[in-house]
Amino acid sequence: xxxxxxxxxxxxxxxxxxxxxxxxxxxxxxxxxxxxxxxxxxxxxxxxxxxxxxxxxxxxxxxxxxxxxxxxxxxxxxxxxxxxxxxxxxxxxxxxxxxxxxxxxxxxxxxxxxxxxxxxxxxxxxxxxxxxxxxxxxxxxxxxxxxxxxxxxxxxxxxxxxxxxxxxxxxxxxxxxxxxxxxxxxxxxxxxxxxxxxxxxxxxxxxxxxxxxxxxxxxxxxxxxxxxxxxxxxxxxxxxxxxxxxxxxxxxxxxxxxxxxxxxxxxxxxxxxxxxxxxxxxxxxxxxxxxxxxxxxxxxxxxxxxxxxxxxxxxxxxxxxxxxxxxxxxxxxxxxxxxxxxxxxxxxxxxxxxxxxxxxxxxxxxxxxxxxxxxxxxxxxxxxxxxxxxxxxxxxxxxxxxxxxxxx
Ligand SMILES: Cc1ncc(COP(=O)(O)O)c(C=O)c1O
Numbered sequence: 001x002x003x004x005x006x007x008x009x010x011x012x013x014x015x016x017x018x019x020x021x022x023x024x025x026x027x028x029x030x031x032x033x034x035x036x037x038x039x040x041x042x043x044x045x046x047x048x049x050x051x052x053x054x055x056x057x058x059x060x061x062x063x064x065x066x067x068x069x070x071x072x073x074x075x076x077x078x079x080x081x082x083x084x085x086x087x088x089x090x091x092x093x094x095x096x097x098x099x100x101x102x103x104x105x106x107x108x109x110x111x112x113x114x115x116x117x118x119x120x121x122x123x124x125x126x127x128x129x130x131x132x133x134x135x136x137x138x139x140x141x142x143x144x145x146x147x148x149x150x151x152x153x154x155x156x157x158x159x160x161x162x163x164x165x166x167x168x169x170x171x172x173x174x175x176x177x178x179x180x181x182x183x184x185x186x187x188x189x190x191x192x193x194x195x196x197x198x199x200x201x202x203x204x205x206x207x208x209x210x211x212x213x214x215x216x217x218x219x220x221x222x223x224x225x226x227x228x229x230x231x232x233x234x235x236x237x238x239x240x241x242x243x244x245x246x247x248x249x250x251x252x253x254x255x256x257x258x259x260x261x262x263x264x265x266x267x268x269x270x271x272x273x274x275x276x277x278x279x280x281x282x283x284x285x286x287x288x289x290x291x292x293x294x295x296x297x298x299x300x301x302x303x304x305x306x307x308x309x310x311x312x313x314x315x316x317x318x319x320x321x322x323x324x325x326x327x328x329x330x331x332x333x334x335x336x337x338x339x340x341x342x343x344x345x346x347x348x349x350x351x352x353x354x355x356x357x358x359x360x361x362x363x364x365x366x367x368x369x370x371x372x373x374x375x376x377x378x379x380x381x382x383x384x385x386x387x388x389x390x391x392x393x394x395x396x397x398x399x400x401x402x403x404x405x406x407x408x
Pocket of ligand 1: 082083084085108110111151155180182183200201202203213214215338353
């Protein structure tokens with residue numbers, strides 16, 4: 001039977017204390033032991049089911065972790081206090097001084113800054129490559145390479161990584177393929193395509209409420225145990241621990257992810273088709289014009305669409321700013337970074353979420369000044385939204401007036 005991540009979430013059955021339909025929240029930082037011997041065994045990692053201290057693990061965090069592992073099809077998972085907490089801990093666990101990472105050059109600005117500016121302090125070097133060019137990825141592999149890192153659908157350019165092929169390369173050279181799946185939860189299941197570790201910023205679609213930052217690392221039991229190891233585990237020692245109350249609230253939101261993703265995708269697809277027909281330079285993996293449209297189709301789980309993210313290029317930063325301000329004034333969404341909210345969020349990545357990437361490199365990778373990134377909301381009537389957005393564009397001369405009648 002085809003892998004269906006939403007079924008795996010639906011099939012979870014957690015009982016709370018006193019028979020509650022939601023698991024009880026563990027409101028404790030530390031846990032008692034009936035015998036001193038069990039405490040010793042727990043420190044040694046030999047007492048399954050015993051909780052020690054909440055930086056290590058807590059019942060609430062385990063519930064959410066197991067739910068996300070079920071969604072991604074991994075043995076287990078470890079939740080973290082932010083997406084960056086997941087990315088940095090996973091990479092620091094996999095790499096030490098002298099090691100080398102190959103990363104897609106179009107990735108979230110924070111991840112880019114970590115690999116480019118922070119990891120070299122520990123003598124971990126990164127080659128940034130065009131991840132869609134597999135020969136370039138292979139050519140960048142050295143004897144010190146440990147990891148290939150990419151986003152399934154990249155932030156902000158929406159490039160699509162060929163996870164199957166990258167996984168083959170990783171296997172051939174004995175590397176770990178680490179995939180940030182933040183932009184395409186449910187739509188793409190990287191582990192099923194051969195990835196070794198999947199990361200998410202839960203802050204985005206998965207939580208979907210823009211009320212917290214959170215992250216997760218999904219992988220094998222062995223890798224997650226390593227991350228939690230009291231002697232040398234990056235999650236245990238660097239301390240990116242999620243609070244139990246947040247874990248409980250993210251778990252509740254996870255249950256509606258499939259419905260939300262369907263609506264985000266439907267709305268984004270609708271807007272992308274309209275914008276493209278209006279003559280705007282539009283990037284959306286669901287459009288036939290997207291260079292990796294067929295690749296996305298070959299990797300996707302049916303039903304969840306091509307995701308809620310799209311970009312348009314309105315020519316200049318000034319025009320982009322004017323349009324975003326006008327759309328916000330007309331209550332079409334918020335001029336804000338981040339994604340996965342019920343309202344549309346728009347921002348100009350070049351000067352915000354990707355500002356860590358030097359201007360010259362932005363140009364090289366095709367990140368232009370006038371590029372607006374949309375995280376399309378859950379609008380019940382997307383045609384109404386489209387018409388209002390089109391009016392904003394006509395008012396600012398981004399679209400000509402004839403568009404209204406010709407292509408209505
Ligand atoms: C693709 C991607 N990965 C990771 C992150 C970082 O996540 P967080 O902000 O939860 O630390 C972001 C944030 O924008 C992102 O877009």
